[in-house]
Amino acid sequence: MTTNSSLASASGLRPGPCDIHINSFLAHLRGKGYANRTLRKKRSVVVPFVRWIVKKRLAVSDLNEFHLSAFVKRSPGRKKARIGFEMSALRLFLRYLRAEAVVPTPPPALREGDLARRYVDYLRKERGLARNSILVYAPFIRDFISYASPKTLDAGIIQDFLLDRIRNRSSEYTRLLSVALRSFFRFLYLYGETAIDFSFSVPTVRKWSQAQVTPFLSPDEVERVLSGTDRSTPCGRRDHAILLLLARLGLRAGEVAALELDDILWRSGEIVTRGKGRVQDRLPLLADIGEALALYLSKDRGASVSRQVFLRMYAPRAGLAGPAAVGHVVRYAFARVGLRRQGRGAAHLFRHSIATRMIRHGASIAEISEILRHRSMGSTQIYTKVDFESLRSVARPWPGGAR
Numbered sequence: 001m002t003t004n005s006s007l008a009s010a011s012g013l014r015p016g017p018c019d020i021h022i023n024s025f026l027a028h029l030r031g032k033g034y035a036n037r038t039l040r041k042k043r044s045v046v047v048p049f050v051r052w053i054v055k056k057r058l059a060v061s062d063l064n065e066f067h068l069s070a071f072v073k074r075s076p077g078r079k080k081a082r083i084g085f086e087m088s089a090l091r092l093f094l095r096y097l098r099a100e101a102v103v104p105t106p107p108p109a110l111r112e113g114d115l116a117r118r119y120v121d122y123l124r125k126e127r128g129l130a131r132n133s134i135l136v137y138a139p140f141i142r143d144f145i146s147y148a149s150p151k152t153l154d155a156g157i158i159q160d161f162l163l164d165r166i167r168n169r170s171s172e173y174t175r176l177l178s179v180a181l182r183s184f185f186r187f188l189y190l191y192g193e194t195a196i197d198f199s200f201s202v203p204t205v206r207k208w209s210q211a212q213v214t215p216f217l218s219p220d221e222v223e224r225v226l227s228g229t230d231r232s233t234p235c236g237r238r239d240h241a242i243l244l245l246l247a248r249l250g251l252r253a254g255e256v257a258a259l260e261l262d263d264i265l266w267r268s269g270e271i272v273t274r275g276k277g278r279v280q281d282r283l284p285l286l287a288d289i290g291e292a293l294a295l296y297l298s299k300d301r302g303a304s305v306s307r308q309v310f311l312r313m314y315a316p317r318a319g320l321a322g323p324a325a326v327g328h329v330v331r332y333a334f335a336r337v338g339l340r341r342q343g344r345g346a347a348h349l350f351r352h353s354i355a356t357r358m359i360r361h362g363a364s365i366a367e368i369s370e371i372l373r374h375r376s377m378g379s380t381q382i383y384t385k386v387d388f389e390s391l392r393s394v395a396r397p398w399p400g401g402a403r
Helices: 004-009 019-031 036-056 065-072 080-099 108-112 114-126 131-147 155-165 171-190 219-227 234-249 253-258 287-301 323-337 348-360 365-372 377-386 388-394
Strands: 270-274 280-284
Touching: 019 036, 019 080, 036 065, 036 080, 065 080, 114 131, 114 171, 131 155, 131 171, 131 253, 155 171, 219 234, 219 323, 219 348, 234 253, 234 287, 234 323, 234 348, 253 270, 253 323, 348 365
Parallel strands: none
Antiparallel strands: 270 280
16 A cells, blocks of 8 residues: 555645545554455545645644535536545545544534534433434424524514425425424424424424325235345345344334344343334244344354444444335345335335234234334224225225216
8 A cells, every 4th residue: 555655745745634644544444344445445535635635735623524525526517426425435534533533523512503402302312202203303403593593583484494495395395394393493492492482383284194005015925025035145144134023023124223132032032122212112032033133143243343233234344324224125125026115114014014914814903003012093093994805894885886
């Protein structure tokens, strides 16, 4: 590998302020398990960035996200994919410099705004929202805070913001935005940031309850997905264990991603799940699930500082990022067997399939609600629409007879 000093001299520049950290950064990534090919790609971004720093006469201690953005946008007409890759590599480099105390870490108030941080803490600690829900709400609120100050808030500002943001957007985006804003305005009023509860100024978005039949997989389709996983590879064995948890126990994608080693109680034959609202439940460790987990843990998972059961297959060997990673596993499994996903939430189709199978075998709504761990019986009632045979017995004949 080229020495740090020669990186700058090759371009006729003096050694840059970050040159001495390039090798240590790459060594850090190598220790995390990154492949040599990946290291070369990241080096191809970091070295030009260091040279750019020299040209701009920037102090190392002043580096921040603004400089990363300025560097990747230095030339117009560049491909978005390349810009995205460079930003990812440079964020990793900046994170390393901050961890090594080369670049000071900004306080939380400067990173995302004190008000936004307090709101996120409120959602997490007092409202008990799941991590995935917070990830949905927070960007809307940061966008609004940059648009208007709570000190000058009124109904007109809220209306202008909504009309500007929902233009050419889907009804689901509009609904989520309105829900997030109402929650934020209730927070502001509760903590004395506003004298008026502006949540009433945000109109509701109509969403018809049970407007469609809930999509589901037939038992044959579920078995096709499970048997279509290539269990001769480490990735296939991991994915098979994930799919079994979804298909047999009806776990949510977030619950699978959050599952930790201590949650598997081998002696008692149980699994502890962390559901919505920080609720913990114990579910039976079925034989095929236990075998799949034991095989993956003993043969493929390997050592990691993460306590999560399921790890990424590539460096860094950390736990799955969240529900989206589990959804990706499911979509890939569907593609392997030629199944086309219906509706939103690929992983959730397995929960729908369990409920559908139960109700068609005579299970009550209360029993399905208990199995799926619903907090509200209304969440379970959507499955009454898939009991087509029972619905036929109460359906009235169509006017006009056979026509």
